Amino acid sequence: MASDNERCSSLTNVFDHKASPLTNGSPFLRLHLDRPRLVRNRGVQACEQCRSRKIKCDRSKPHCRCCSMYGRPCAYRPNAVDRKQNKTAVGNANSKGMCISTRPLNQQSSRGSEKQTIQLNQVGHLEASDNVRLRYFSSSSWVAGLEEPHISTCDSHDTPFPALNGRKQPSGSSPQTSSDFIYLAEVEQLVSWYAKYCHFWFPLVDCDRVIAAVHEQRNQGTSKPGALALIAAICYTATRSIEASWNSNSWFSLPSSFWEEVKIQLLAESGYPSRPNLNTVRVAFFLAIPSMAEGHSHPDPSCVSILVRAAQSLGLHREPLSFQLSAQDAEASRVIWWSVRGLDITYAISHGLPPLIHSATTDVRFVDSGYASEHKLFTAVAQTTAMLSKTLHHIYSVSQPTFHDIKKLEEEADKIHTELSKNHNIHMDPMKRFVAMSRLMCSSKVMIILHQPYLRTSQWPQDSRQKALNSCQDYISSFVTAATDKSLAPYRWVLGHFDVIHACAIILQDLIQNYHSPESNSLRDAVNICFSTFSEAYHPIWTQLESLRSKAWTANGWPVNSQGREIIESDASLADYDPLFTSFLWEELLV
Structure with a gap:
């Protein structure tokens, strides 16, 4: 041989x-769906990009100055006056005897309909991004279509x-x-x-x-x-x-x-x-x-x-005991399903997209970790996945959340956070220490996603800001420790599945919106640790994040380096680093 x-x-x-x-x-077109728009009493004057970043818009058309400067697509919402004029025009047409068919589209004459463009008057809008993908705002789920065999x-x-x-x-x-x-x-x-x-x-x-x-x-x-x-x-x-x-x-x-x-x-x-x-x-x-x-x-x-x-x-989405499997095979089936579900939730949060799996469509139990170290972290992933699924459904979906919903989710999240953050002992062997830190990061992620809407609406519970900031600091501390500890080097591939950039960006956004706060110095220290630990070679996005840091430093009166002075006027915000933050209309939320 x-x-x-x-x-x-x-x-x-x-x-x-x-x-x-x-x-x-990709042969797929994924539809991005957000909460429906609420009725406004005044017309919107700023463009969509400036509104999402909460910056001043000069309202120039067809492109405002900020969007032209940074090469962003610039679009304006139709004003309420324009919509009223359209309705008036339709009413005038009816009064003059113009024939407007009220039959469904598929019952009307098909002459020339195959190539005719249909203008949809709907809540939300369908946009093309990068001339390839379609994003549909203001609905409840998404659709993907396979054009040809994927593999x-x-x-x-x-x-x-x-x-x-x-x-x-x-x-x-x-x-x-x-x-x-x-x-x-x-x-x-x-x-x-x-x-x-x-x-x-x-x-x-x-x-x-x-x-x-x-x-x-x-x-x-x-x-x-x-x-x-x-x-x-x-x-x-x-x-x-x-x-x-x-x-x-x-x-x-x-x-x-x-x-x-x-x-x-x-x-x-x-x-x-x-x-x-x-x-x-x-x-x-x-x-x-x-x-x-x-x-x-x-x-x-x-x-x-x-x-x-x-x-x-x-059938992995059903409890395996329903199929009369052995205990060992049932546990293996649960591990596969919770891995897939965790991947779905992580993908949804990473890219601001609705998850594919609804919690009501599955009844698979959690994996029994017992005393096995190899299942300690996986059990935490399953618990936080289920919690994040509920959070996305009750808060980041089309339904309006209530204070009762938020309070119920908070109680459950606090319980999980308390359970997963204990048993953190520095004298553990490397694997157990890494598992303990990873479990803490998993629970901190849940708290961040649940409480970060305080940055988008003043109607969110008052204690959400402190809980979100504490979770971000815990997340950063654990991530930096795991990344710099040489004894944990073999686990850095697993560490790469966590995201410290999101936590850092949330702190920077808070420093911009709540400048000179009592927590500003400790938050600045957490950000400095991130920037001093992770060089540009580690992740190029840290160079982009420098613009957000310069804005936060300027807002609090801290000295900014020469490079930072050149980008203070940029429109950088958390929206550039957190698709979930920018995908929903929190400023119009009525809790």
Whole structure:
């Protein structure tokens, strides 16, 4: 059989082609839906961009000065006077005997209707962003349409995989199929790395069973459907984790891009998404993990939406005991479902979009963490996911929240926060310390999302500001500690799923709106820690966040550096970093 070095070289060369269609433009159009507009007694004069950023608008048309300066799309709402004139015109037409059909559109004459543009007079508006995606404001859910198969296999003349057909091949012969990677010695090492440093975050697999599947494929040339794709997905995740740990002495020979290509190819060969099974759903989850990253300007909902549909088609959204499964299989099913649901909620919050899964459509119980460290963090993720789902439904949906709703959510969030923030001991081993800090960040995220509307409306409960700011400071403290502690370096890939930028931006927005507050000095210290810890190389958005910091420093009379003086006049706000903050009309909210 060929040596590992020869096999690595041949496999790497094979994947030196263009990226999979999966990474290109999404075939989906996702509809963004917000709360309905309330009736205003006065006409709106400022443009939409200036209104959302709460800055002065010179009301120039077709583009105001601020939007022209920063290259933003500039649009104005129709005034109440204009709407009244339109109604008057219709009434005059009726009085003059003009025929205006009241029949439904599908009952009217079809002559020329196929190419005719229909002007919809509706609450909200449909906008095109980047000439590709459509966003619909003021409704209740979203729709995605698949134009073509999302994952496609390579053409027969471009089949990239070497193979052994499950049998050892003489040295020097050319491999032919995708199962060949299983003979690499580093496969077991990567699975072991995943079991040690990633499994506690996503305990989707039984690592012992994965190792058994590796040996089964090597010895017998057979494996369960989707098992090879799952092994490749685990190797990909482990490789990314090793790369994120900043370890210069990387022992693996193949880059993460190789494993990503193998994973995508094997997933398509396994019949996903038309014929999903538990293994391929697990693989699709690993494939969709990058969608959890916050701050993406062009989110692609394809992976997430297909994954949710595939999981539902397998009945994972129902309590597994309803299917008379064993206790072990039922627990594995719950882990998969709560992983998928957590991904859906994180994606929705990251990009200001409604979640796909409604809490009323599932009855799956929480995962029983017991005393296992590997489930401690995952249980926290499940609890906070359920809490965030309720928050999005009762506060960030089309229904108007009441003080009763807010109070009920606060009581539940406080209970979760108290439970997840305890047992934080600096003398724990590295993994337990990281799990404790991560649990605290999960609960702090819930408090931030629940209380941050105080920045948008004065009608929010008075204590929300202090709770939100305290949670932001706790979040920043835990994140900075985990990022700078060398003993926690192997867990930095998991840490990358949290977002300290959001917490920092909320504090800066508060410093702008509530300047010279008693908490301003401690808030300034928290922001300075972030900027001194995370350089531009860590995340380029910190350079953009400098404009918001300069505005906050100027509002409080603190000295600003020379670069900051040039951008004080910018229209930067929290809306640039938090889609959830800017997606809803909080200034018109009536609690």
